[in-house]
Amino acid sequence: xxxxxxxxxxxxxxxxxxxxxxxxxxxxxxxxxxxxxxxxxxxxxxxxxxxxxxxxxxxxxxxxxxxxxxxxxxxxxxxxxxxxxxxxxxxxxxxxxxxxxxxxxxxxxxxxx
Amino acid sequence: xxxxxxxxxxxxxxxxxxxxxxxxxxxxxxxxxxxxxxxxxxxxxxxxxxxxxxxxxxxxxxxxxxxxxxxxxxxxxxxxxxxxxxxxxxxxxxxxxxxxxxxxxxxxxxxxxxx
Numbered sequence: 001x002x003x004x005x006x007x008x009x010x011x012x013x014x015x016x017x018x019x020x021x022x023x024x025x026x027x028x029x030x031x032x033x034x035x036x037x038x039x040x041x042x043x044x045x046x047x048x049x050x051x052x053x054x055x056x057x058x059x060x061x062x063x064x065x066x067x068x069x070x071x072x073x074x075x076x077x078x079x080x081x082x083x084x085x086x087x088x089x090x091x092x093x094x095x096x097x098x099x100x101x102x103x104x105x106x107x108x109x110x111x112x113x
Numbered sequence: 114x115x116x117x118x119x120x121x122x123x124x125x126x127x128x129x130x131x132x133x134x135x136x137x138x139x140x141x142x143x144x145x146x147x148x149x150x151x152x153x154x155x156x157x158x159x160x161x162x163x164x165x166x167x168x169x170x171x172x173x174x175x176x177x178x179x180x181x182x183x184x185x186x187x188x189x190x191x192x193x194x195x196x197x198x199x200x201x202x203x204x205x206x207x208x209x210x211x212x213x214x215x216x217x218x219x220x221x222x223x224x225x226x227x228x
Binding site for chain 1: 220
């Protein structure tokens with residue numbers, strides 16, 4: 001059973017471009033969470049999704065950021081018109097329904113140049 | 114609202130020495146508590162968790178933590194560390210009503226084990 005898979009592991013974007021981060025949850029997991037880790041900081045919750053539904057996006061910036069978890073395929077975190085301040089590690093986690101513990105992917109490190 | 118404070122940003126320690134990484138939390142509701150480890154350029158791996166029951170929780174790699182409700186603490190300990198324990202450690206809390214999805218993380222403690 002493969003773990004949570006994130007790709008790409010490293011992503012470099014120029015200011016103003018779009019960044020797409022992908023997350024495939026563990027097999028059988030229907031809940032996905034995205035977190036952002038800024039340098040020298042802990043993880044900050046961004047959004048919680050179930051298949052085809054956004055359950056809680058209270059941690060998402062109001063503009064330029066969006067997330068989806070379609071019926072088929074991975075969850076996508078999309079950042080439009082990236083700025084230098086978006087440079088961070090973005091982690092995805094998944095869990096089965098009702099389980100407290102979430103399992104983390106290895107993260108995508110976004111660098112905006 | 115919940116918060117987590119990790120009292121030490123860095124902890125240097127010699128190999129085979131004991132170590133304690135401190136964590137305090139604040140919450141108005143009952144909580145679940147976690148410790149995660151992050152190796153360089155890796156994701157987070159769960160070390161241990163407190164959900165209920167015994168306040169002394171044993172985890173992987175010889176780590177343990179004790180939940181102290183009166184002091185709202187959940188300190189992580191290991192009696193003898195190895196070089197391979199060098200990593201960043203995160204304490205985290207989530208409330209029992211919302212479950213794990215809004216887990217709040219501390220800023221992390223960097224453990225550096227010296228030979």
